[in-house]
Amino acid sequence: MGWVLMSEREVHRVEVLSSVVAGRMSSSEAASVLCVSNRQVQRLLKTFREDGAVALRHKARGRPSNNRSTEGLRDLTLAIVREHYADFGPTLAAEKLAERDGVKISRETLRKWIPESVSVPCNLHHSVPHAATISTLLANIRRFPRNEPERRSIEACEI
Numbered sequence: 300m301g302w303v304l305m306s307e308r309e310v311h312r313v314e315v316l317s318s319v320v321a322g323r324m325s326s327s328e329a330a331s332v333l334c335v336s337n338r339q340v341q342r343l344l345k346t347f348r349e350d351g352a353v354a355l356r357h358k359a360r361g362r363p364s365n366n367r368s369t370e371g372l373r374d375l376t377l378a379i380v381r382e383h384y385a386d387f388g389p390t391l392a393a394e395k396l397a398e399r400d401g402v403k404i405s406r407e408t409l410r411k412w413i414p415e416s417v418s419v420p421c422n423l424h425h426s427v428p429h430a431a432t433i434s435t436l437l438a439n440i441r442r443f444p445r446n447e448p449e450r451r452s453i454e455a456c457e458i
Contacts, residue, residue, distance in 0.1 A: 305356050313352045316344055368408070376402055377412060389413055 305313070315332050318324040319340070326344065330337045346354045379400055384392040389410035396402040396409075 304360070305352070309356050312343065312355050313347070316340075316347045316355070319344060320348065368404075372402075372404070373412060376404055376409070380409070380413065 312333060315324065315329050319326055319329045324332075326340045327337055330340045333340065333343075335343075343355065376396065379396060379402065380387075380392055383399075384395055387395065390406045392413075393404055393406040393409045396404060
């Protein structure tokens, strides 16, 4: 038997079910450790005993998602966004794509795609000064009141 690619969660399931099969743990303890019902542990144990650890891995591993987009839709959408809506947020861009261009895509999908391709500055608003910066500014204002001239020493230097 060769190597089997499994997630940490699936490996943890195999370890716990191996403990149950070996008699080191009861099925109710395994249910609480795996956060599943006792009946689900019985189903997993049956599968584990019949087919081994390979049967516990996710059945859709390696397959494309059922909710995937049509080939080329992503490229078309991002080209339109780059050309016409580069300074729009994902919600407004999705609305304009549907309204003007006939491309119906959810704002969340667009939100996922835009940072990967469009180089729009993330922070368009000015940042708020940090509290320490404000307190430093206030301390400087208190130290040098407006009605008194600043007391700075001027040093001469040769050039």
